[in-house]
Each structure stands twice: as structure tokens, then as C-alpha cells.
Amino acid sequence: MSIGKDLVAASATPLVLAILSDGESYGYAIIKRVDELSEGELQWTDGMLYPVLHRLERAGYVEATWGKSESGRRRKYYRLTNRGTSELADQRRQWQVVTATLRGTPFHQFQAIPQGI
């Protein structure tokens, strides 16, 4: 199923923050996790993730360090900061408002979305 561009863009920030709240990760692993979680429905263009990550880094929600991959190559790891955690909580509240509003309307399928967003 194709998801609208705007929706993909809007959900990118909360998804990345939420995935990082599970622990430190790097770009490729984040994309794989999104693919897993959405059961293949959310196909992010790989390259698009990185500007998002950089934007979050600039805003102070994540912090990046250069480490080593298994093969010894340089790899950039991202970690959620305290500001990021509160931003994640804020995003969660926003999404809850939206989903609760939609639940109140005849938008029946909406009740089937996974909880925990």
C-alpha cells in the first residue's frame, strides 16, 4: 500500500525518536527496524533518512558519535538526548490527540492501528 508523502514525512520524526529510545542505533539499522515494524508497508527511501537524522541532531534531540562497525569501518551512531526524550513525549501526545479525534469520527478502520504510538 502506498502511504502519502506527507504522512511519511510527518511520521518520520516520531518513528526515529521512538526507535532510538530503544537504544543507540545507526542509519541502516533504523531503516531495517522501520521496515520490520511496518511489515514492509513503510518503504523509506534510504537516503532520505539521513537529512532527517541530521535535522534532529541539529535540533538537539539526538546526538551522534562516530564509532566502528563490525568490519572495522567508520560508522555514525545516534543516541537520544534528554531533549529528545521530552520531544518524543510531546510527539506522542500530539499523535494521541489526532488518533483520538479520528476515533470519534466514522473512521472505523482506524481502531485497528497498533497501540503504543
Next chain:
Amino acid sequence: MLEERIAEWRAYVSRRQAIHAVDVDELEDHLRNQVSDLQAAGLDEEEAFLIAVKRIGDLDTLSREFAREYSERLWKRLVVTPGAGGGEWNREATVAVGLAVAAGVTIKVPEFFGVRWDGPDTDVLFYIRNLSLFVLPFLAGFLAWKRALPKGWLAGLTGAFLAAALVMNLMPFVHEGHTQLLAIMHLPMALWLAVGVAYAGGRWRDPRQRMNYVRFSGEWFIYYVLIALGGGVLMGITALVFSAAGMDPETLVTMWILPCGGVGAVVIAGWLVEAKQSVIENMAPVLTLIFTPLFTLLLLAFLGTMAWTGNAISVERDVLIAFDLLLVVVVGLHLYSISARDPHAEPGLFDKLQFVLVVCALLVDAMALWAILARITEFGFSPNRVAALGENLILLANLGGAAVLYARFLRGRKGFASLERWQTNFLPVYLAWAVVVVVLFPIFFRFV
């Protein structure tokens, strides 16, 4: 095999301005992960690479996203900062600033001997006559240091500057005579071309070095004008502040800021051009793009008017000087356009425009030549007329050859390199002519 492809891919992505090297590192790591995952899923190396690259996404969209994020990267960094080569940059900066300061000090030295440039006319004349000698040796010194000029050339250049100094100051010019004026006008050109030898590191025969020097000259001029404008603002504000405080700013501004800043800026501009070559690369083509059509229109309008009204060029002296100036500017513009053009590009609209410019200038030159010959037959030889004659002949030869070569280039029969070669071959001709005017003219015309 994979490493080669990844290197190619890296080079391709790195060309995007919005994507810096560190980002490319990150993307490369991603690419490699993707490739190994796909290989684990059973694809061979080549297929895996192709799919991984495709998954990274369309490069245009990607760099647009990066550009939105890092919009400041789209401005090429105009600031000269110590990048990776910190130590080297520091040394270069020290040398450049040191030489600029030395130039500023040198120009004040004559004051110790009582020669002031707000003094009597003879003093001012002294400064005007020797201005290029006060300034250009320092620029030449900086370039010679940067290029590690061999000792032989260094000695030769110093000798040339000394000889110029002796000639300009020891020849018994008649006060306010024409030969002196001509010498004053041609000395900077001769010395500038001598500085070119320093720029080329002694390899003055190499046409590429000559063309690089043309580019350097154009860019230097742009930088100098920018610095001079800033300097003008500085002087204006200084004058305002000091007069507001009740002190007389005139000495400070005219005796210190103006001369020292003006000569120091020559070296600084040269240093900046060397340090930031890739930035101005973008300005040169734009400037030639703007000015070539304008000057072509000017020449066409002029020729049209002449044909319409049937007036020959009036043989007055000032008119001839104006024409010579116009022709020099057009030849300079043509030379600059050639230096700014990609030598491998196919002939296009802009080249046709250049051709029209050259042909029009050729016609104007022919007319001016006619007028000068008329004046000479009527009034006889004089330093000014002979100088004008010589210059017009040189420009005629240059423009004529350029027109022929351009015609062949446009028809695809010759390469662009022949045009470059033609122009760079003329540089020593200009130098020789300038030397003749400075040294031989006064002697032949008995210093009048």
C-alpha cells in the same frame, strides 16, 4: 570490483555541494550494509550494488533534501579559513601580510627624504612615476615565494625592477612631456607582465601558465576593486568619526590609510586569489556573459552610426585616445572570455557573439588606424601618434588573427586551443611594446 564501484559512486555523490564528505561516509556505510545484506539474501555482488544504489534514492532529490537541511553549504565558502592545511595556510598568511605591511612602509619612505605626495607637483609626479615600482615588487615577491622561483629567475626579476627604477628616474624627461606620460602609462603593463613570470614560476613559455596568469589578473582585479570599495567606506567613516571628534582627519586618511592601504591591498588581493581560486571561478564566466553583449551592441551601434552618417572619425586627438581605450577594453574582454570559457565545449551562441565583437572591433581599429595615418601625414611624427600607431597595429594584428581563428573554430575546422594559443602568444608582444615605449621612445624623441 565492488571497491571500484563504490569509489566511483563516492566521487559522483561528492560532487554535490550540499553533501559533505562526512555525509558521504555515512551514506557509504549504509550502502555497504545494504550490499552485504542483499548478498546474504543470494544476489551477486553486481546486482546487490545496483539495487543498493537505487534504494539510496535519486541523487537529485537526495541533495535537495540535504540542501534544505544545510542551506549554508550552497554558498561556497568565501571565508579564507585554515582548513586541513592549517600550518601551510598560516605561513602563507604571514608572508602575505608581512609583504603588504612592507609595501605600506616602503611607500612612506620617500617622506623621509622630503618627498610628500601632498607636496608640490614634482613630488606627486615622483610618486605617480614610481607607483608600480613601489607595489609590484612585493606582489612579485609573494608569488615568487609561493612558487619557489629558482634563484636565476629571482635575480632576473630583481634586475628588471631595478632597471625599470633607474630608467624611470634617471632619464632626463622634459617636465610634462609626452614621452614621460607615455612611459608612465606603459610601465605598469610591462611590470605586470614581469610579475607574470614570477607567477608562472619561470615557465613563461608554457601557454597554460600564461592563460592562468590572465585568469589570475582578472580575478585579482575583481578582488582589488572589492577591497578598494571597502577601503573607501573605511576612509569615509574614519573621516566622519574624526571630524566629529573635532580632529582633522585629512592627514590620517590621505597620508596613511589611502597610500598604505592602497598598496597593501595589491599584495592581499593577490594572496586571496591564490587562496580561493575556486570561488571566483564562478564570477568570471558570469561577468563576461554580461559585458560581451553590451560591448558588442556598443560597437555595432557605433559602426552603424558611422555608416549612416558617413562621418569619418574626426581626427582629434582625444577621440583617438578614446578609441584606443575602447579597443584595449574589448581586447581585454575577449582575452578574459577566452580564459573563462571551457576549452572543451562545442561552439555555441556565446562564441558567435564573441566573433561579432571581434569583427566589430577590427573594423573600428581599421578606422582608427586610418585616422591616425591621416594625422601623421598632416602633422608628422610625434611620440603620442607613434605610440597610438603602434598600439593600433598590434591590436589590428591580434583582432585580425582572432577573427580568422574564431571563424575556423565556429565552422569546426580548428580547436579552441588555437585561439588560446594566439592570445597567449601576444602577451610577450605586449611586454616588448611596453618596454619599447618606456625605454626607447624617450631616447628617440629626445625626452620631449
